[in-house]
Amino acid sequence: MSTSRIPGLHNMSRAERLAKVAAEAGLSNAEVAHLVEAGAHAGELADHLSENVISVMEIPLGVATNLIVDGEDVLVPMASEESSVIAAVCNGARACRGAGGVTCEADDPCMIAQVQVTGLDDLAAARALVAGKKNEIGALCDGCDPMLVSLGGGFRDLEVRIAGPFLVVHLFVDVRDAMGANAVNTMAERLAPLLEEWTGGKVGLRILSNLADRRLVRARATWPASEIGEATVDGIVSAWNFAHHDPYRAATHNKGIMNGVAAVALATGNDTRALEAGAHAFAATRGAAGGYGPLTRYWKEGGDLVGEIEMPMAVGIVGGATKAHPTAQACLAIMGATDAARLARVTAAVGLIQNFSALRALATEGIQRGHMGLHARNVAIVAGATGEEIDRVAAEMIRRGTVREDVAREILG
Ligand SMILES: CC(C)(COP(=O)([O-])OP(=O)([O-])OC[C@H]1O[C@@H](n2cnc3c(N)ncnc32)[C@H](O)[C@@H]1OP(=O)([O-])[O-])[C@@H](O)C(=O)NCCC(=O)NCCSC(=O)C[C@@](C)(O)CC(=O)[O-]
Numbered sequence: 001m002s003t004s005r006i007p008g009l010h011n012m013s014r015a016e017r018l019a020k021v022a023a024e025a026g027l028s029n030a031e032v033a034h035l036v037e038a039g040a041h042a043g044e045l046a047d048h049l050s051e052n053v054i055s056v057m058e059i060p061l062g063v064a065t066n067l068i069v070d071g072e073d074v075l076v077p078m079a080s081e082e083s084s085v086i087a088a089v090c091n092g093a094r095a096c097r098g099a100g101g102v103t104c105e106a107d108d109p110c111m112i113a114q115v116q117v118t119g120l121d122d123l124a125a126a127r128a129l130v131a132g133k134k135n136e137i138g139a140l141c142d143g144c145d146p147m148l149v150s151l152g153g154g155f156r157d158l159e160v161r162i163a164g165p166f167l168v169v170h171l172f173v174d175v176r177d178a179m180g181a182n183a184v185n186t187m188a189e190r191l192a193p194l195l196e197e198w199t200g201g202k203v204g205l206r207i208l209s210n211l212a213d214r215r216l217v218r219a220r221a222t223w224p225a226s227e228i229g230e231a232t233v234d235g236i237v238s239a240w241n242f243a244h245h246d247p248y249r250a251a252t253h254n255k256g257i258m259n260g261v262a263a264v265a266l267a268t269g270n271d272t273r274a275l276e277a278g279a280h281a282f283a284a285t286r287g288a289a290g291g292y293g294p295l296t297r298y299w300k301e302g303g304d305l306v307g308e309i310e311m312p313m314a315v316g317i318v319g320g321a322t323k324a325h326p327t328a329q330a331c332l333a334i335m336g337a338t339d340a341a342r343l344a345r346v347t348a349a350v351g352l353i354q355n356f357s358a359l360r361a362l363a364t365e366g367i368q369r370g371h372m373g374l375h376a377r378n379v380a381i382v383a384g385a386t387g388e389e390i391d392r393v394a395a396e397m398i399r400r401g402t403v404r405e406d407v408a409r410e411i412l413g
C-alpha cells in the first residue's frame, strides 16, 4: 500500500471509492468483482447508514425455531457468521418446550445519561445543590423530547454521585421503544450549561452509560430431567458453578450467551457493541467473590434443571438503524415484536437457551461434534469446495471424524 491518507474519500461515489481502495491495496479483479456484486443490492442503503462504504459484508440471517416466550410461540431471526449458534438455540428451545418454554420479566426501558462536572472544590455541597434541582432538571429533559413524553416516556429520576474528583449527574430516562442513546445524550448536552452555572464547575463528558442496569431483563426456563437426562442436569449445574467461581471460565460462558443476544440484536438493527458493553460491565460483579461472573444461574429443582438469566437489555424497535433498515424491519415482523419490551424479552430468552445448549454439549459429549459438524462446511469452502462439493466434502470429514482443511483438500482431490 502506498498511503492510507486518502483525502475526500468520503466525497466520492461508492464505485470511485472501491476503485481507489482497490488500487491502493492491490486487489485482484476477482476480489473487486466480488465486492461489487456483494454491494449490488444493499450498497446504496449501506452508503446512507455508514461512511466510506465500498460494499456490504454479508452475514447469514437464520431463524431459530421451537421457542415459546411468555406462553407465545415465536420464530427468532438471528444474524451470525458462526456455525452451530442457531442450531443450538433450536435444540435448546425444543428441550424446554414441553415445560412451557421461557418466562420473562422486563424492567421499564430506563436508560442512564451521565454528565461529568470537573473543577469543584466542595463536591458534597455541589451534590446537594444539584439534587435539589430535580424538578427543574426533569422539565428541561422532557422539553428536549416532547415526542418521547407523549408516548409515555421521559425523565424519571436523578442521582448525583461523587466519582473520585468529579461530580457525576445521572439522568434516568424512560426511552420507551428506543435503545435511547441519542435521546438521552441530547438531554445530557442540554443540561450541561445549567450545571456549570449552578455549580461553578466545568462540564466534561455528556453521554449515556452502557451499564444499563435500570433496564434489566430476567428470563427463566425448566429443562426436565426426563428430556435431557439426570447426568446432564448435574453436569450443567456443575458447569455453571465453574463459571461462578472462575472469571476465565465466566468470560467464555458469557461469550456463549452473547452468541445469541448479539445475533438477535444484529438481525434487528440494534447496537451489538452497546449490549456487549452492558452485559460484561453487569457481569463484573456477579461472580462468587463479587468479581466477574456468569450472567446466568442454574440449579436443580425436583430433579429438573432450572436456568435463569439476568442482564441489561438496551434494545429498540425505533431509532438507530432499526427503522431505516428493511431487513431489520422484516426481522421484527418475523418475531412479531411490536414493542421494545417484547424484543428485550425474546432476546434474553435466546441468550439463556443459547447458554443452555452450549453447556449441555460441554457437560456431555464436548462442543466439537455438534459445532465442528456444522463448521465442516466452512472448512470445505476454505479448502476450495464449491456448489455440491461443499456438503459432500463436509460429510466425508464428519464420517472420518476429522474436520481439517488439509483433510478437506485431500478429499476434494
Ligand atoms: C449442534 C447441535 C444442535 C446438534 O445437536 P444434535 O443433538 O446432534 O441435533 P439433532 O440432529 O438430534 O436435532 C435436535 C434439534 O436440534 C436442532 N438442530 C439440529 N441440527 C440443526 C441444524 N443443522 N440447523 C438447525 N437446527 C438444528 C433442531 O431443532 C433439531 O430438532 P428438529 O428440528 O430436527 O426436530 C448441538 O450439538 C448443540 O446444541 N451444540 C452446541 C453448539 C453451540 O453452542 N455452538 C456455539 C458455538 S461454540 C461457542 O462459541 C460457545 C462456547 C461453547 O464456547 C460457550 C461456552 O463455552 O459456554
Ligand SMILES: NC(=O)C1=CN([C@@H]2O[C@H](COP(=O)(O)OP(=O)(O)OC[C@H]3O[C@@H](n4cnc5c(N)ncnc54)[C@H](OP(=O)(O)O)[C@@H]3O)[C@@H](O)[C@H]2O)C=CC1
Binding pocket: 145, 146, 147, 148, 151, 153, 175, 176, 177, 178, 179, 180, 181, 182, 183, 184, 185, 208, 210, 271, 274, 316, 318, 319, 320, 321
Ligand atoms: N454508547 C452508545 O451506546 C451510543 C450509541 N449510539 C447510537 O444511538 C442509536 C440509538 O439511539 P436512540 O435514541 O434509540 O435513537 P433515535 O434518536 O434515532 O430514536 C429515538 C427517538 O425516536 C423517537 N420515537 C418515535 N417513536 C418512539 C417510541 N415508540 N419510543 C421511543 N422513541 C420514539 C423519539 O423522539 P423524536 O421523534 O422526537 O426523535 C426518540 O427520541 C443507535 O444507533 C446507537 O448505536 C449513539 C451514541 C452512543
